Amino acid sequence: MNSRPKLDSGISADEFKTHYWLLEELVAFCKLHGIKSSGGKIDITTRIEQYLRTGSSNSPKRCFRKPSSKFDWANEPLTLQTIITDNYKNSENVRAFFKKQIGEHFKFNTEFMNWMKANTGENLSDAAEAWNQIRLKQKSPDYTPEIAPQFEYNKYIRDLLTDNPGLTIKEAIACWKEKRSLPVPKKYDRDDLRFIL
Secondary structure (H helix, E strand, O other): OOOOOOOOOOOOHHHHHHOOOOHHHHHHHHHHHOOOOOOOHHHHHHHHHHHHHHOOOOOOOOOOOOOOOOOOOOOOOOOOOOEOOOOOOOOHHHHHHHHHHHOOOOOOOHHHHHHHHHOOOOEHHHHHHHHHHHHHHHHOOOOOOOOOOOOHHHHHHHHHHHHOOOOOHHHHHHHHHHHHOOOOOOOOOHHHHHHOO
């Protein structure tokens, strides 16, 4: 069963948004219609939706504020009092600092990197404490890491197998293939088991 329409300029923006598209399909559409095809899946999807709504292949200009700080995160000596600046970057220098403060088990993770970006003005002592809090939370048996929205497949498979531990990955993939062909949100629902029963 495949009720997906063809991805071409005749599809409406609303219909486009209700279906799941592979990255290769999105990139091919962009190249055919002169739309910028670089970036992540969310960026490309946004550009295609804009094109389908307006007929314009020009991406809206995004305003980036230039960082005002010139602090060199790759080379400056770091202390617990070092302030997180608006030009913060993960670097080997930062990694070495946190390994010394926290221990050899220190690793950058997405949640911590997001914390660093969102907490300009705090210091590295606050950051070390935040990393320890995040690690504590991640070690909890009921912790489930967030999956970014562009990874619908990963989230769907994980949610289905968590809810149905007796199923195989092959069965989960079969459910996903049916679900992605439907004009419905691509989130796992117990009713999806009908695809394999």
